[in-house]
Amino acid sequence: MKKRTHNCGALREEHVDQTACLAGWVNNYRDHGGVIFIDLRDRAGITQIVFHPDFAEAHALADKLRNEDVIQVTGKILARGTDDKGKSLTNPKLSTGAIEIQAEQLEILNKSQTPPFTPDEADRTGEEIRLRYRYIDLRRPKMQETLRIRSRVTKVMRDYFAENEFLEIETPFLCRSTPEGARDFLVPSRLQPGEFYALPQSPQLFKQILMVAGCERYLQIVRCFRDEDPRADRQAEFTQIDLEMSFVTCEDVMQMSEGSIRAVWKDILDIDVPKIRRMTYAEAMDRFGSDRPDLRFGLELVDVSDLASKTEFKVFNGAIEAGGVVKAIRIPGGAKMSRKETDALAQWVKQFGAGGLPVCKVDDGKLATGVSKFVTEIADDLIKRMEAEDGDLICFGVDAKPATVARVLGELRVKLAHDLGMIKPDQWEWVWIVDFPMIEWSPEQKRWDSLHHPFTAPNDEDIDKLDSDPGAVNSQAYDLVLNGSELGGGSIRIHSMDVQEKVFGLLGITPEAAQVKFGFLLDALKFGAPPHGGIAFGLDRLVMHLTGTTNIRDVIAFPKTQTGVDLMTQAPSAVDQAQLKEIHVRLDLPAK
Numbered sequence: 001m002k003k004r005t006h007n008c009g010a011l012r013e014e015h016v017d018q019t020a021c022l023a024g025w026v027n028n029y030r031d032h033g034g035v036i037f038i039d040l041r042d043r044a045g046i047t048q049i050v051f052h053p054d055f056a057e058a059h060a061l062a063d064k065l066r067n068e069d070v071i072q073v074t075g076k077i078l079a080r081g082t083d084d085k086g087k088s089l090t091n092p093k094l095s096t097g098a099i100e101i102q103a104e105q106l107e108i109l110n111k112s113q114t115p116p117f118t119p120d121e122a123d124r125t126g127e128e129i130r131l132r133y134r135y136i137d138l139r140r141p142k143m144q145e146t147l148r149i150r151s152r153v154t155k156v157m158r159d160y161f162a163e164n165e166f167l168e169i170e171t172p173f174l175c176r177s178t179p180e181g182a183r184d185f186l187v188p189s190r191l192q193p194g195e196f197y198a199l200p201q202s203p204q205l206f207k208q209i210l211m212v213a214g215c216e217r218y219l220q221i222v223r224c225f226r227d228e229d230p231r232a233d234r235q236a237e238f239t240q241i242d243l244e245m246s247f248v249t250c251e252d253v254m255q256m257s258e259g260s261i262r263a264v265w266k267d268i269l270d271i272d273v274p275k276i277r278r279m280t281y282a283e284a285m286d287r288f289g290s291d292r293p294d295l296r297f298g299l300e301l302v303d304v305s306d307l308a309s310k311t312e313f314k315v316f317n318g319a320i321e322a323g324g325v326v327k328a329i330r331i332p333g334g335a336k337m338s339r340k341e342t343d344a345l346a347q348w349v350k351q352f353g354a355g356g357l358p359v360c361k362v363d364d365g366k367l368a369t370g371v372s373k374f375v376t377e378i379a380d381d382l383i384k385r386m387e388a389e390d391g392d393l394i395c396f397g398v399d400a401k402p403a404t405v406a407r408v409l410g411e412l413r414v415k416l417a418h419d420l421g422m423i424k425p426d427q428w429e430w431v432w433i434v435d436f437p438m439i440e441w442s443p444e445q446k447r448w449d450s451l452h453h454p455f456t457a458p459n460d461e462d463i464d465k466l467d468s469d470p471g472a473v474n475s476q477a478y479d480l481v482l483n484g485s486e487l488g489g490g491s492i493r494i495h496s497m498d499v500q501e502k503v504f505g506l507l508g509i510t511p512e513a514a515q516v517k518f519g520f521l522l523d524a525l526k527f528g529a530p531p532h533g534g535i536a537f538g539l540d541r542l543v544m545h546l547t548g549t550t551n552i553r554d555v556i557a558f559p560k561t562q563t564g565v566d567l568m569t570q571a572p573s574a575v576d577q578a579q580l581k582e583i584h585v586r587l588d589l590p591a592k
Helices: 056-062 119-124 127-132 141-163 204-212 250-269 281-288 314-321 339-352 376-386 402-419 497-506 511-525 539-547 577-582
Strands: 019-032 035-042 045-051 070-079 099-110 186-188 196-198 217-225 237-246 277-280 325-331 359-363 366-368 393-399 430-434 439-442 447-450 477-482 485-492 532-538
Touching: 019 045, 019 099, 019 119, 035 056, 035 070, 045 056, 045 070, 056 099, 141 217, 141 237, 141 250, 141 539, 204 217, 204 237, 204 511, 204 532, 237 250, 237 539, 250 430, 250 477, 250 485, 250 532, 250 539, 277 281, 281 402, 281 430, 314 325, 314 393, 325 376, 325 402, 339 359, 339 402, 366 376, 393 402, 477 532, 485 539, 497 511, 532 539
Parallel strands: 045 099, 277 430
Antiparallel strands: 019 035, 019 070, 035 045, 070 099, 186 196, 217 237, 237 532, 325 393, 359 366, 359 393, 430 477, 439 447, 477 485, 485 532
């Protein structure tokens, strides 16, 4: 095997008459009356190779080639020129389309069996087959480009944070189990019978300890593990860009984070990210029904409870009397929707807790169809409040629980925006969501829960409310949202043991339980903890946005399926009894 001189995406007209040696995979094979054409592919691109009978040995070997064979070719670089009629033979779809290589020598490095699919066929191949043969799927130029972008993102991030004096520090994968919201993946210990490690859901406790240790600025691009059901934008194992800073405020962390995002979007897409707006959690929930609002379109939620209460409509009055709300969204041009379509929407919203979806249309300045006959006395005021015009559709969210109304209309506005084509391509709408409630009441468990985690610091001006009105306490937390997707979230942490103990008390965590769950962090906080805070970005979600996909499996080299299975390696798998005995584990499962 010779040393190759170029990759398959490098050659141009200025290389004509030079000799080149290329290696790669046969992308396709064509025999044009004895002259054989091969498209040779590597990760950089494709180059056309021509085998003439004049080079008999190479031509004879080329006649045996098929898709995905691995070969090496040496030959002269020629300009494609024109045909007998003067028509250009260049291929504008290829970066190498102005040249071809006249093969003089051919070495078959490895013959391929007939593949279950070729990279060109991947878009017409089911995902299960593509994941089973992931190494073939990854040969696609699109997947190669995705891997390049992912690699580039991590380099840009590392360079940016290194320039800002962050230390890249690894934290353990074999940890103790701590409550972080999802189930832990557990690893039995062979040397400590009956005890288990847990794979980290995040490096949260360790990065706080690094601040206590005086590291001041920490960075890690780290794998995290959460035993929860996968979905389109979630995997059981995923990657975070994780950072923490000492002696900072929320604004310091947010500005540092914005700088890293600007560097990535400029480097990858040549797009300048503007200063990112701020929006409080309360405003986001009120206007958009979500703490990760998609701001690329309108369809804002409008509170019409005061108007609804003036009607005799029991659906509205019953919800309001029970402490609920009535909100509405206006769908421009939505009156074109048929009864069948609006009924389908009513069924769709039930998955989010709605009992149905009252609607009415605006026609000739009046309300028509749907529930219009129940709201005639407020029709003019409602049209004015909604700024509705002829041809619009008004959809109502009604429930005794305001949170249900927010969720229903928040999900509905996103669905309708996609269905009606209201989102422009290549549109980027960024927002920081701030002033999250620190805790929320859980009616099921009849206790307070952290909205983020129990180490999130309250706003300084709200600390006194921890005793008198804990539900009114806002936290120093912040989420970065892009186009309705949370890219990252973080907070200033509690560094005062007095405040931390008070928060634990609110959450029903006794001093004894706190010591068992978080003892090593609490011990560290007693020995001179500085004010500190940080954030974690989801690397996979960043790359999803940069590559324009909505499926997280498209941006991970070796992903799991929706059921958590690696189809290529067939993990998870059974292990033999000898292995189980060695780690002191006995299975209590029905026989298969």
